[in-house]
Amino acid sequence: MGLTIGIDVGGTKIAAGVVDEHGAIIARTHRDTPADSVDATAAAICDAAAELIANHAVEAVGIGAAGFVSSDRSTVLFAPNLAWRDEPLGARVAKELKIPVVVENDANAAAWGEFAFGAAKDVEHMVCITVGTGIGGGVVIDGELLRGAHGVAAELGHMRVVPGGHRCGCGSRGCFEQYASGKALVREGRAQAESGSLAAVQMLSVCGITDAAELTGPMITDAAVQGDPCAVELLDDLGRWLGEGVASLATIFDPTLVVIGGGVSAAKDLIMKSAVQAFEKVLPAKANRPHAPFTLAELGNDAGLIGAADLARRPAVSR
Structure with missing residues (x-):
């Protein structure tokens, strides 16, 4: 065609x-x-x-x-x-x-x-995580998109990672996207600023704002790229959650490659390093299981x- x-x-x-x-x-x-x-x-x-x-x-x-x-x-x-x-x-x-x-x-x-033309074009098995306001993603196995019996498989952002955790928009508690998304990044950044943390107040200054309610995910990412310690720590925490969640996905899907995309991925090494470290640390049977590498998405929007x-x-x- x-x-x-x-x-x-x-x-x-x-x-x-x-x-x-x-x-x-x-x-x-x-x-x-x-x-x-x-x-x-x-x-x-x-x-x-x-x-x-x-x-x-x-x-x-x-x-x-x-x-x-x-x-x-x-x-x-x-x-x-x-x-x-x-x-x-x-x-x-x-x-x-x-x-x-x-x-x-x-x-x-x-x-x-990403599988057909982007970061995963040379593999047959991949997990793609899109980290934006929430978490989206998709899974390809043996060169075919995983859709499930009813077409609604691979809702990766709604895998439960914390029983009884933060309430999610889907109605459940403790979903992956409540801890490893732009929404989670902003929630934690605002909470630190509202608690009176001097480091968070300094981050707000770097972002050019004084009101924590105005803080956004891109602001935190930009501040981290500029080296702000609080913003760097926030992205490091998000990366850790991301890596731990992907470790669970890897035990189910055994991908050749993990592709990370979405707006938060603009932080690149500031999130990827901690994600990979967390993945390597908590991957079950890690001494005997192949470890899928992580890479950034290539096709953007x-x-x-x-x-x-x-x-x-x-x-x-x-x-």
């Missing part, structure tokens, strides 16, 4: 692009996401795709959507930040565009992008778009 379109549907923006068989984006467009309207969101997706189809010989469309996607890769069962509930998005868009459409979870699509486009040309990949 030749050219396909990848569409990454976010809470505020719909990014679309024409992608060739080598993973190169040759044309782009975008639309705002009318997140509170199912009909308006579908119309915006179709409008963006139609613009690209008008100028390129496109054979299929792949849509990356945040939420649970059915095993037939067509229906969005639930989306936390959009109005989709049992929404037959794939059939709806295909009917309008008169072209095959595949729908995939956005984190799965991003993981596939385009991973989901590229991955969705490629999955549209690979109907046998996800089952």
Whole structure:
């Protein structure tokens, strides 16, 4: 199959692009996401795709959507930040565009992008962790995307790591993303500042703010890159949680490679070093088990778009 379109549907923006068989984006467009309207969101997706189809010989469309996607890769069962509930998005868009459409979870699509064209393009088994406000990710085993019986496997951010821990947006307590995400980073940074920690007050100064409520994840990352001790410590703690969680995932999936992406990964060695150290320390049977190396993702914000486009040309990949 030749050219396909990848569409990454976010809470505020719909990014679309024409992608060739080598993973190169040759044309782009975008639309705002009318997140509170199912009909308006579908119309915006179709409008963006139609613009690209008008100028390129496109054979299929792949849509990356945040939420649970059915095993037939067509229906969005639930989306936390959009109005989709049992929404037959794939059939709806295909009917309008008169072209095959595949729908995939956005984190799965991003993981596939890294597997097919990015940091994991030379392996057959990988775990991809996307560390942003929350934690997303995907798993590839024997060159196939793991989707599970109902299409909702690999919700890595909601693996429980602390019984009775912090309440998560999913309703449970102690989920992985409550300890190893941008949300966790900000929570801990604000808590330190509000406790009167002089080191945290100094960090706020480096960030150019005085009110802890204004603190953000990118601010902490930038402060750490500048060498602020409190910010460095916060990222070190996040990296430790990340590494310990990945150690548990490694015992289940036995990956060749662990790929770390998302906004927090901009800290690079400030998070990767502590993540690898924690992983090596707590990995079960570590003396007798191969240790998967860690690497940073390569495709950035385009991973989901590229991955969705490629999955549209690979109907046998996800089952």
